[in-house]
Amino acid sequence: MKYGFFDDNALEYVITTPKTPLPWINYLGNREFFSLISNTCGGYTFYKDAKLLRLTRYRYNNVPYDNNGKYFFIKDGDTIWNPGWQPVKTALDSYECRHGLGYSTFTSSKDDVEAKVLTFVPMEDNCEVSKVTLINKKNSDASLTLFSYVEWCLWNADDDMKNFQRNLSTGEVEVTDGGSVIYHKTEYRERRNHYAIYGVNTAVDGFDTSRDAFLGAYNGPDSPDAVKEGKCTGSVASGWSPIAAHQINVNLKPGESKTFIFTLGYIENPEDDKWEAPSVVNKKPAIAMLNKFKTEEAVDASLEELKNYWKELLSIYHVSSSNDKVDRMVNIWNQYQCMVTFNMSRSASYYESGIGRGMGFRDSCQDLLGFVHLIPDRARQRIIDIASTQFQDGSAYHQYQPLTKKGNSDIGSGFNDDPLWLIAGTSAYIRETGDLSILKEMVPFDNDMSVAKTLMDHLKCSFNFTATHTGPHGLPLIGRADWNDCLNLNCFSEHPGESFQTFGPSEGPVAESVFIAGMFVKYGEEYAQLAELLGDDAEAARAREEVKKVYDATCTAGWDGDWFVRAYDANSNKVGSKECEEGQIFIEPQGFCVLAGIGVEEGLAEKALKSVEEKLDTKYGVMILQPAYTKYHLELGEVSSYPPGYKENGGIFCHNNPWVSIAETVLGHGNRAFEIYKKTCPAYIEEISDVHCTEPYVYSQMVAGRDAKFFGQGKNSWLTGTAAWTFVNISQYILGVYPTHNGLSINPCVPEDFGDFNITRKYRGATYNISVKQSGAQKGVSKLLVNGKEVEGNVIPYEEGVKEYTVEAVIG
Ligand code: GLC
Numbered sequence: 001m002k003y004g005f006f007d008d009n010a011l012e013y014v015i016t017t018p019k020t021p022l023p024w025i026n027y028l029g030n031r032e033f034f035s036l037i038s039n040t041c042g043g044y045t046f047y048k049d050a051k052l053l054r055l056t057r058y059r060y061n062n063v064p065y066d067n068n069g070k071y072f073f074i075k076d077g078d079t080i081w082n083p084g085w086q087p088v089k090t091a092l093d094s095y096e097c098r099h100g101l102g103y104s105t106f107t108s109s110k111d112d113v114e115a116k117v118l119t120f121v122p123m124e125d126n127c128e129v130s131k132v133t134l135i136n137k138k139n140s141d142a143s144l145t146l147f148s149y150v151e152w153c154l155w156n157a158d159d160d161m162k163n164f165q166r167n168l169s170t171g172e173v174e175v176t177d178g179g180s181v182i183y184h185k186t187e188y189r190e191r192r193n194h195y196a197i198y199g200v201n202t203a204v205d206g207f208d209t210s211r212d213a214f215l216g217a218y219n220g221p222d223s224p225d226a227v228k229e230g231k232c233t234g235s236v237a238s239g240w241s242p243i244a245a246h247q248i249n250v251n252l253k254p255g256e257s258k259t260f261i262f263t264l265g266y267i268e269n270p271e272d273d274k275w276e277a278p279s280v281v282n283k284k285p286a287i288a289m290l291n292k293f294k295t296e297e298a299v300d301a302s303l304e305e306l307k308n309y310w311k312e313l314l315s316i317y318h319v320s321s322s323n324d325k326v327d328r329m330v331n332i333w334n335q336y337q338c339m340v341t342f343n344m345s346r347s348a349s350y351y352e353s354g355i356g357r358g359m360g361f362r363d364s365c366q367d368l369l370g371f372v373h374l375i376p377d378r379a380r381q382r383i384i385d386i387a388s389t390q391f392q393d394g395s396a397y398h399q400y401q402p403l404t405k406k407g408n409s410d411i412g413s414g415f416n417d418d419p420l421w422l423i424a425g426t427s428a429y430i431r432e433t434g435d436l437s438i439l440k441e442m443v444p445f446d447n448d449m450s451v452a453k454t455l456m457d458h459l460k461c462s463f464n465f466t467a468t469h470t471g472p473h474g475l476p477l478i479g480r481a482d483w484n485d486c487l488n489l490n491c492f493s494e495h496p497g498e499s500f501q502t503f504g505p506s507e508g509p510v511a512e513s514v515f516i517a518g519m520f521v522k523y524g525e526e527y528a529q530l531a532e533l534l535g536d537d538a539e540a541a542r543a544r545e546e547v548k549k550v551y552d553a554t555c556t557a558g559w560d561g562d563w564f565v566r567a568y569d570a571n572s573n574k575v576g577s578k579e580c581e582e583g584q585i586f587i588e589p590q591g592f593c594v595l596a597g598i599g600v601e602e603g604l605a606e607k608a609l610k611s612v613e614e615k616l617d618t619k620y621g622v623m624i625l626q627p628a629y630t631k632y633h634l635e636l637g638e639v640s641s642y643p644p645g646y647k648e649n650g651g652i653f654c655h656n657n658p659w660v661s662i663a664e665t666v667l668g669h670g671n672r673a674f675e676i677y678k679k680t681c682p683a684y685i686e687e688i689s690d691v692h693c694t695e696p697y698v699y700s701q702m703v704a705g706r707d708a709k710f711f712g713q714g715k716n717s718w719l720t721g722t723a724a725w726t727f728v729n730i731s732q733y734i735l736g737v738y739p740t741h742n743g744l745s746i747n748p749c750v751p752e753d754f755g756d757f758n759i760t761r762k763y764r765g766a767t768y769n770i771s772v773k774q775s776g777a778q779k780g781v782s783k784l785l786v787n788g789k790e791v792e793g794n795v796i797p798y799e800e801g802v803k804e805y806t807v808e809a810v811i812g
């Protein structure tokens with residue numbers, strides 16, 4: 001069952017009922033000011049950091065779900081309704097929500113009154129703009145009252161929901177222009193130089209800034225007293241819970257419409273220019289912001305700018321094939337999700353509360369892989385930021401806070417895959433741009449500039465960290481965990497409340513990871529190539545020698561007969577082996593070792609992927625392990641704590657499905673690679689939205705596995721490495737346009753019935769118009785013509801100054 005449809009021409013997903021199985025959300029904002037908005041107008045807003053600078057409150061884990069947002073109420077006689085249906089939930093006569101790229105619209109009607117709401121974050125301003133239009137479609141005059149409502153968060157979202165003894169007394173506001181503009185200035189007096197505003201471009205008939213006054217004690221936003229009365233109270237909040245609400249009386253003749261523009265903004269003042277009078281905040285920048293979006297023309301132009309921005313970004317990689325689902329994912333939604341994961345890492349979604357995780361070291365490095373072609377300059381800065389949280393021994397903070405860019409010491413370091421992901425991200429950036437200068441940038445360790453070294457030295461530290469932390473079998477030590485946060489082989493937690501990852505010794509001299517071995521082979525080689533590009537052949541040779549050792553260990557101690565072992569635990573027992581009672585085969589080493597090229601010549605790769613197909617495959621994707629753990633294994637940790645079929649215990653953890661798909665392309669299996677791609681691809685499972693539950697336009701972290709009661713159900717949508725890895729898979733491996741250091745390589749691996757396709761790729765200042773002809777084969781370019789001339793091999797030689805390349809490739 002579907003709850004909407006794709007409108008590819010408009011670059012939108014259209015939701016036709018507010019009652020989706022879960023809130024289906026969108027992200028507004030591209031740089032520093034962000035909002036989450038659901039199909040029922042729920043969501044929240046923050047500036048730069050979802051924990052430290054949260055503008056509006058959201059109630060996670062509440063009933064009904066998706067509670068709190070930026071709401072508009074329409075009172076028409078005794079009927080009160082919302083364009084997004086929530087929070088009042090009055091049945092609507094019509095409803096449509098369109099999630100576009102950086103904006104959302106709602107068009108709803110009730111009793112012949114139509115409301116249109118457009119909400120977006122402009123390109124250059126720290127605000128969210130909502131254009132609200134009311135249209136009278138009755139035969140008679142309509143006398144309506146429009147109310148707006150937002151609830152302020154007292155900035156630190158973590159403290160805001162814990163520290164009531166203080167927070168119920170700190171709230172402060174100012175109100176100007178008869179109530180049209182409301183300033184939220186809690187803590188501005190002392191240590192902050194920022195405030196928030198909510199203003200509307202018209203005179204108002206009332207306002208409220210105290211939540212209790214607007215809602216009434218014991219009421220929620222589903223039944224605000226002020227709206228029921230048809231009148232705000234003019235409250236000026238002092239402590240308790242400040243809000244911003246406007247009341248506008250709207251009289252409309254038949255056929256008449258009126259439009260209002262609401263601006264929710266974040267304003268920062270210079271330290272020495274905070275006040276315009278004692279206790280009165282300096283409003284100059286706020287007034288400028290409000291003036292900027294005073295007219296419909298200005299708002300429409302700003303939306304147009306945003307749309308053009310996205311069109312431009314999406315023209316960098318564009319495919320046109322005979323397969324509309326592939327085209328819509330590649331050309332629109334997958335790249336859009338890559339931007340969102342780049343911006344958010346794993347911090348703020350409807351499932352990540354925005355107060356816990358900040359930016360993940362491994363997560364953000366992987367997010368770069370799907371983003372770097374879009375805005376290389378931002379990727380460059382991100383690489384430097386991430387590398388700045390590395391320690392001198394090559395290990396790294398597992399997470400850092402986006403506002404301060406400092407590592408989070410409560411989690412610390414010790415996740416032994418982290419260092420290698422820095423090589424992955426940097427290599428992708430350089431292959432995209434050719435910009436070797438980044439390797440010479442001076443980058444601090446743990447944010448301490450006095451011990452800064454070049455980025456290349458950082459990569460060397462990463463490489464050496466793995467090379468020097470190997471265990472009894474010559475495989476890399478796992479530390480607290482590798483990519484799989486739940487494989488806690490040094491932890492031994494027996495009591496609830498202990499962190500699985502940081503409890504116990506956490507890092508031990510024995511437990512080893514075959515997954516990190518796969519990473520070391522792949523990214524060790526990429527490191528060696530960077531060394532060569534800098535002219536350091538000796539370092540490249542040294543790196544390849546180290547890689548060879550781990551390669552050999554993986555093919556011996558890391559091989560179980562029919563598939564790769566997952567790990568060795570702290571007692572040197574195998575994890576992910578036939579010998580195990582449960583958890584005999586894991587997906588990660590099969591996918592990653594094969595995509596790294598391990599065992600391809602030896603025939604191990606072929607066997608490993610066959611085993612994946614036999615043991616882990618389902619109709620909804622490839623499960624992370626089998627058989628799922630039914631008992632808690634103290635020596636394995638959190639992985640065995642989840643009920644079978646969920647999360648890391650046998651769920652379909654979407655992130656590593658593209659690894660297996662890429663691995664299949666390495667072996668030339670286009671049919672199978674594409675079959676795996678399709679199983680988790682949102683556009684392909686749109687029809688089963690009632691089973692899948694999460695948004696049909698983006699990937700989720702997990703789909704419940706075969707052992708779970710709700711097999712096929714998605715969870716934790718949006719913020720997942722699946723976005724980047726899937727884009728890498730489909731764009732670079734299946735469709736086969738891969739950036740190398742020497743130029744674009746064309747080497748598709750597609751199903752035999754895929755048909756011809758064309759790709760436009762902008763790369764290093766040139767446009768490549770690539771047409772691929774298929775003659776029944778899955779892989780193997782038999783002919784490559786570049787600007788009419790035949791070229792040997794797969795790589796289009798890069799010629800300085802050439803702006804257009806016409807490329808014709810024949811598979812088979
Ligand atoms: C989560 C984490 C990611 C980890 C994965 C597997 O998605 O964000 O860092 O690799 O789970 O445990």
Ligand code: GLC
Nearest residue numbers: 357484485486500638647648
């Ligand atoms: C839990 C989750 C895992 C996530 C980690 C992040 O272990 O199962 O998916 O990566 O928490 O802290």
